[in-house]
Amino acid sequence: GENVEQHPSTLSVQEGDSAVIKCTYSDSASNYFPWYKQELGKGPQLIIDIRSNVGEKKDQRIAVTLNKTAKHFSLHITETQPEDSAVYFCAASFGNQGGKLIFGQGTELSVKP
Amino acid sequence: ETGVTQSPTHLIKTRGQQVTLRCSSQSGHNTVSWYQQALGQGPQFIFQYYREEENGRGNFPPRFSGLQFPNYSSELNVNALELDDSALYLCASSLSIQGARGYTFGSGTRLTVV
Numbered sequence: 001g002e003n004v005e006q007h008p009s010t011l012s013v014q015e016g017d018s019a020v021i022k023c024t025y026s027d028s029a030s031n032y033f034p035w036y037k038q039e040l041g042k043g044p045q046l047i048i049d050i051r052s053n054v055g056e057k058k059d060q061r062i063a064v065t066l067n068k069t070a071k072h073f074s075l076h077i078t079e080t081q082p083e084d085s086a087v088y089f090c091a092a093s094f095g096n097q098g099g100k101l102i103f104g105q106g107t108e109l110s111v112k113p
Numbered sequence: 114e115t116g117v118t119q120s121p122t123h124l125i126k127t128r129g130q131q132v133t134l135r136c137s138s139q140s141g142h143n144t145v146s147w148y149q150q151a152l153g154q155g156p157q158f159i160f161q162y163y164r165e166e167e168n169g170r171g172n173f174p175p176r177f178s179g180l181q182f183p184n185y186s187s188e189l190n191v192n193a194l195e196l197d198d199s200a201l202y203l204c205a206s207s208l209s210i211q212g213a214r215g216y217t218f219g220s221g222t223r224l225t226v227v
Contacts, residue, residue: 043203045218046215089156100171101205101216103156103157106154
């Protein structure tokens, strides 16, 4: 069935270090892969996304890579800052089902000053 | 440009009651999706509305229903509330069914069923 697995569930890094979060998806028809940041008491905020015709995308300190063959995609945050601390969710969209997003279980990132 | 607005922000209901949650989509967005997020979990897709019709549904029973209005705002209705319905309910809007430029989420409605 439709499934997105996300690892790790918690991640603690020192300020300035890099953080990597990985996801795998089950449906080879998936064509859109967003990443969301959710802070306490708020809704998910889109931070970067990638579509299946692209292998890598970068936006300042944030990058996402996609390996369609292996059905893996990853979020890379460089030069982490305390304000990066939040829960991060990956998701995969199944385009032929009304654009529904299947979310991973989330990664709680803690950046220690 | 206004974002996605949801109301109310918090709500407490008794088991067996009915509840209506509201969502105003981001300006220019014509598609609205609803998600349920249990504590410590990722959001789960409930359904999506486009042109005032349901366009895709997740694994939720029929007591979860919705509406979309001509101005693209939307309602989520839940009948016969159960304790397990306690969750954060999120609304997301997008420019198209396929989310061509992404999905914008509101801050959610925290529903507690007692």
